[in-house]
Amino acid sequence: MCWYGAEDRALTDRRRDIAVEVKIGVQHAPREIVLESGQSADEVERVVGEALAGKSQLLSLVDEHGRKVLVPADRLAYVEIGESAPRKVGFGTL
Template identity: 75%
Template sequence: MEVKIGVQHAPREIVLESGLSAEELESIVADALSGKTQLLSLTDVKGRKVLVPADRLSYVDLGEPSIRKVGFGATL
């Protein structure tokens, strides 16, 4: 699942691909926003760990990755 994280005072968003389900990701984000944890901690499919202070979160966008088509039949 694709995750986009907006951070306050940062010009770009953080984009990562997670192996977790939408429900698991939503629970992790909710814990960070409610104050149960100080950091939003996520690990992508390549093993890279992303830590964002919970008080600096602007938004978290959870969505499916777009499927890339290859070949001559790829035109829409």
Template identity: 70%
Template sequence: MEVKIGVQHAPREIVLESDLSAEELEAVVAAALSGQSPLLSLTDNKGRKVLVPSDRLSYVDLGEPSTRKVGFGAL
């Protein structure tokens, strides 16, 4: 699943691909925003870990990656 994270005072968003489901990602983000965790910690498909301070989160966008269409179809 594609995850986009907006960080306050940062010109670009963080984009990563995660193996977690939408429900699991929502639970992790909710825990960070509720103050249970001082950091939003996510690991992408390649094993890289992203840590964002919870108080600096602007938004988190959870969405499916766009798939490329292959072949010829009717327009």
């Protein structure tokens, strides 16, 4: 039995269990963009800061399913970054 990569899988599985909710307001758009990202809150904040500072023309984030969300930096109205929270699994009382 080969255990090669077991630590990598464990790290990836742990990372999937933690999601950061990101809400992006876009100028002249009636609805905000909401996504859950596997990136850390600090990482999302860094990417948003770089886009607003003019280092890139696009805000590029990756959601938990690996899809990229691209927003022109000059059209950003606001970005709300939620706290990292473990994903709830199963049924329970509210």
